[in-house]
Amino acid sequence: MSADKPKDSRASTQARILLADHKPQIEHLQRRLFLRSSLSIGALAMLSGCNMQDGDSVDKVLWAMSRWNDRVQGWLFSGTKLAPTYSASQITNPFPFNAFYPEFDAPDIDGSTFQLEVSGLIADKRTWNLQQLRALPQVSQITRHICIEGWSAIGQWKGVPFRTFLEKIGADLNARYVGFKCADRYYSSLDMATALHPQTQLTLDFGDAPLPAKYGYPLKLRVPTKLGFKNPKHIAAIFVTNTNPGGYWEDQGYNWFSGL
Numbered sequence: 102m103s104a105d106k107p108k109d110s111r112a113s114t115q116a117r118i119l120l121a122d123h124k125p126q127i128e129h130l131q132r133r134l135f136l137r138s139s140l141s142i143g144a145l146a147m148l149s150g151c152n153m154q155d156g157d158s159v160d161k162v163l164w165a166m167s168r169w170n171d172r173v174q175g176w177l178f179s180g181t182k183l184a185p186t187y188s189a190s191q192i193t194n195p196f197p198f199n200a201f202y203p204e205f206d207a208p209d210i211d212g213s214t215f216q217l218e219v220s221g222l223i224a225d226k227r228t229w230n231l232q233q234l235r236a237l238p239q240v241s242q243i244t245r246h247i248c249i250e251g252w253s254a255i256g257q258w259k260g261v262p263f264r265t266f267l268e269k270i271g272a273d274l275n276a277r278y279v280g281f282k283c284a285d286r287y288y289s290s291l292d293m294a295t296a297l298h299p300q301t302q303l304t305l306d307f308g309d310a311p312l313p314a315k316y317g318y319p320l321k322l323r324v325p326t327k328l329g330f331k332n333p334k335h336i337a338a339i340f341v342t343n344t345n346p347g348g349y350w351e352d353q354g355y356n357w358f359s360g361l
């Protein structure tokens with residue numbers, strides 16, 4: 102499926118029309134069924150079979166489908182599908198800012214004292230400063246960031262292939278999840294296949310300069326195979342675990358897998 106044209110756009114349009122009377126549910130539906138046509142159609146069938154006046158039962162069905170969706174996508178995902186890449190002339194300028202707060206509230210972090218914490222199922226629990234992270238191999242890529250709120254933008258990010266970093270810290274690559282804690286209380290997590298994906302990047306630069314505060318200084322994770330909310334900015338700590346750590350939006354109903 103191309104990142105530009107989700108196959109289910111017709112089905113989700115139908116869903117929007119059908120659910121026009123159920124405004125509180127619409128936003129959730131869009132978030133949870135955004136990515137998969139089979140689920141959109143299945144959801145409509147199931148929803149029409151349940152009492153649409155009853156917000157609770159609609160919600161239960163959606164949660165069940167969302168969990169099923171995560172499982173199936175996890176089974177199908179090969180870890181090899183590549184997100185499209187773009188040329189420098191296609192870069193979006195200005196690039197949009199997004200967070201759960203306005204831009205002027207973006208955390209102001211001192212890079213000279215910054216220490217990335219690493220923990221969980223890893224061999225080497227020493228912290229990392231920015232100099233050490235910059236001494237690792239750096240790769241640049243131009244990809245599309247897709248936000249669930251309905252916008253997308255092309256940007257260039259440079260950093261350490263995340264697989265390289267996980268290998269450096271002796272992470273158990275058979276563990277199930279990698280979790281992220283951010284300086285602004287945001288948090289998120291990825292399945293290990295996505296963490297090891299060749300395009301998943303521990304990012305230090307936006308364009309040719311260090312990440313500006315609004316885009317995640319000093320460190321973010323760029324995951325072009327996932328929706329924007331699974332790209333944590335201002336990363337303070339990374340941990341490897343077999344228990345799903347959830348995430349800031351994931352725990353409020355956004356589909357956890359949300360990607361290829």
Ligand SMILES: Nc1nc2c(c(=O)[nH]1)N[C@H]1C(S)=C(S)[C@@H](COP(=O)(O)O)O[C@H]1N2
Pocket residue numbers: 196197198199200201202246247248249283284285287288315316317329330331332333334335
């Ligand atoms: N720490 C942190 N990371 C975050 C968020 C946030 O609020 N805090 N918002 C997420 C969402 S929903 C999006 S779309 C992208 C926005 O990244 P940008 O500001 O570089 O466009 O960051 C993601 N990562």
Ligand SMILES: [Mo]
Pocket residue numbers: 199247248249250329330
């Ligand atoms: Mo987003």
